[in-house]
Amino acid sequence: MSKQRVTRRQFLNYTLTGVGGFMAAGMLMPMVRFAVDPVLQHNAAGDYVVTDKKISEITAEPVRVDFTFEQKDAWYTSEVTNTAWVYKDENGEVIALSPICKHLGCTVDWNKDKANPEHFYCPCHGGLYTKDGTNVPGTPPAAPLDVYPFKEVDGYLALGKAEPRKEA
Numbered sequence: 644m645s646k647q648r649v650t651r652r653q654f655l656n657y658t659l660t661g662v663g664g665f666m667a668a669g670m671l672m673p674m675v676r677f678a679v680d681p682v683l684q685h686n687a688a689g690d691y692v693v694t695d696k697k698i699s700e701i702t703a704e705p706v707r708v709d710f711t712f713e714q715k716d717a718w719y720t721s722e723v724t725n726t727a728w729v730y731k732d733e734n735g736e737v738i739a740l741s742p743i744c745k746h747l748g749c750t751v752d753w754n755k756d757k758a759n760p761e762h763f764y765c766p767c768h769g770g771l772y773t774k775d776g777t778n779v780p781g782t783p784p785a786a787p788l789d790v791y792p793f794k795e796v797d798g799y800l801a802l803g804k805a806e807p808r809k810e811a
């Protein structure tokens with residue numbers, strides 16, 4: 644029966660490898676954690692933001708509703724204010740439109756162009772949209788305004804993330 648002897652060289656090799664590995668793991672773990680941390684966090688995207696607009700106060704006339712929320716971009720949290728143009732259609736349905744022009748991203752305004760009353764107007768290149776957000780042919784925008792999904796929270800309007808309008 645032979646006893647295997649560990650030479651001094653092997654002992655040093657094992658010890659240094661073990662200690663080196665332990666130290667490397669100690670340095671790498673925080674880096675890995677730092678890199679994947681945002682992935683592990685709960686993603687609030689898609690959540691609704693409650694505005695200060697009461698649903699009962701919304702009329703057929705589009706009004707501007709600003710709403711602020713915290714946005715997380717990886718490790719950076721910032722406060723963002725978005726805007727919606729909100730009104731009730733002829734069926735009493737709430738319509739919430741994004742103000743971002745579909746041409747080059749300027750901000751549209753309601754009823755600001757004297758030549759085209761009752762339209763959303765983009766001052767940058769004269770873009771026009773009808774009240775329901777449909778782009779007027781012959782003006783620069785090539786698509787309708789995005790639409791916010793919404794729900795009612797304790798009587799107040801809550802808005803989700805604006806998305807392109809689904810064609811009927």
Ligand code: FES
Binds near residue numbers: 744
């Ligand atoms: S950005 Fe609105 S018309 Fe060009």
